[in-house]
Amino acid sequence: MQKQSIGQTNDEFNSKFIRFLLLADYFAELKKGSRNWLLHTRYVRGEHAMCMELVDVLQKETNHTHRYAYFIMGAVLADAGRLQEAVDKFHSCIRLQPQDPEPLKQVAKCLYRQGRFQLALEAYLEADKLSKHPDPEIYCALAECACHVMGPGGSGVEWARAAQGAGGGERAAALLARLLLAAGDVPSALAAYDHALATHACGADTLAAAGALSLRAGDPRRAFQLLGEALSQQPTQHAAALALAAMLLQHKDVDAALARLKAALSAHPTCVAGHSNLGLALLMKKKFVAALTCLSRAANLAPLSARAAHNLGLALLASRRAASAFCRLACAAALHPTRSHTVLLIGIALERLGDGRADAAYNRAVELSPTDPLVRLNLAGRHARVGRLADALKETRVVAQLLEQAPDAQLSSSLATLINALSQADPKLQDQFSGNKGDEDKEDFQGPETLQPDEV
Template structure:
């Protein structure tokens, strides 16, 4: 035992001696890299300073690592100086030039960053997907999306993986190429193990493209990978709210608000879900919080005005809707809600508001239906009948007409018929109109035609 112990001690001493000789005579770049990767930045800087002293300030990798440490600490200008020192010692190396371009990008100097990445691409001896992705991101910030798409495609072809594919999809979506963006996301999902951000973005786009089944799968997968993912929870809640699953929508919205308490969209959707649950005080609180968080958000003001109308507070609703219309003057539904609020206030300006809503969206059957109802309520039966015929034509041309709107049209036609209006053959031949006219409808004085079509 004593002999074996002394042999082990001699062997250990020999190993330590060899290691010390290597550290003294050989390169210590590996140790510098290891300390940087482990996050030992203080020791890394001390070692870099020692190597610079031993090499008369000509140690290229020490400059590179010091620049990386400074860039991670947010000291971008100092990091630029270190990377420029690398370039002065070795001008043909693309790696320090890539770091210079990255620092310029962090400073918001996108044009200079773009030029630096182009120079790095010239120096690179093989296609570099990181350079191509960075060039696409620079052009995105410079507003040149078309050329950015070309660089993003090059990044995908160079094997850029999930980053390149998702960047290409985002840029294609910015150019209104929804099919191309969907194809890019599908390629990324099939070829790579994508993260929650990519799956959430792909799911939201699938939902926008009218594929709720696939959108539900992608959003669910994103939440399974990251349960607190804000965007996925918000999109899934909106989908559930659209399908009248209010309780599940409320659960998802609470998850989204836990991850992002100041999210305007989450507060807004939560307020609309609470209105569906008839919890009006809580709904108004959520919608008011959304308006406070984003006072210049026209959609938040619009939704709060809608909730106030539902709560039969037309004066407050008009104030909020007027603010929303000032922020989004071309939004026809906001103008329509203003018209309804003015009508409930017995304001003569409601006719002008209804007319403006029709001018903003003349092919919208919902707006035309409300216009017809306004004419009927004021006794303008001929004009109401004209608008009803327009609504009927729009519904015939729609592949999937709204059943609620068809039912409202049938009720309006029945009321006009009993009020003495002469229906045309094309209008009275609607199935819903026939059923409404053949039913035992009440007298015209008892017909409830309040401005509640919205």
């Protein structure tokens, strides 16, 4: 009896000890899992140093098998720009659980940030295979990768449509519109933006992009409405402020445009377009020193921008600094050789400097844009100023034909001024020009008695 009781006691002790070990393992696992929320909270708060300390503790406790710790470590390294190390940590997650698509998506994001778009595309395709449900985030990323690998349009647009159909919301709709615009399909891009605005509560960036595209498509009323909504949501949205300022400048409302541009630059002080447009607005108000300051800042911020150099050269030319203007315009022409207006301004600068190469610059501008009435009108003025009246008369006829196809009140007034000056220089020329014109047309070409150099 005593032996039996002793045996029973040992069995009970062993069973209790096993239960204790199982409970210890259970609480240990519970303890390991319970700190995932703390790891996530520290990462979201940006407490990366404390986050990495907790990661080390969890990895030591689990003998480097804590999958979520690897995931957070990779996210922290990716935020710090250490992309290749982050990829290694995410690969550790994949080895621990190969069927989880989230680490593979993070690997693809790191590859995309490294500029390895083909590998990123393949990683996203593999993540799409592992995903159990249609993931609009993966489809949007596939569209962006396909755009980089295969160019705009094609499969990128198809992936964007798939993301929109999978419930991608505003991001998918805006991405589809951007890809269509990059492919040159402006009507479809406008339709995509309209669909996005009608079905989603879009943010300021999407509203600004839609407004800028509407302005480009020739719908200023719609553009003004969308840009106003974007600025009401986010007053510092610089893209909307720049587009609205451009509209105000077209309508000669310089003061309102200046207010918008200053607001945009207060939010983004290094915006090249903002400084350039502000300089042009100040130039319209005849504030030459302030305009040159803004345009010089734009040129310094973007030394390889042909547009910034062109605008600075224009301001220097308006300030009667022809030599400095020629240097800036020459830089702009070197960066963008086929821009006719830059070559035209070079011709004007050379003419003011008394350089004989001015005629070559004028002729080159005409070769680049033979149907531009502004360029042809300036060439006619050049012929008139150097005494080539017959050539000037020939150019005025070409300009008159171009203005019949695309009327412009300001150019028509300048053409009338030039013809009046030519008729005063040689009355016979007025008879030659009016050979195919009636009396009513003759009255339209009345202007000042004299033509100042470079007035056209």
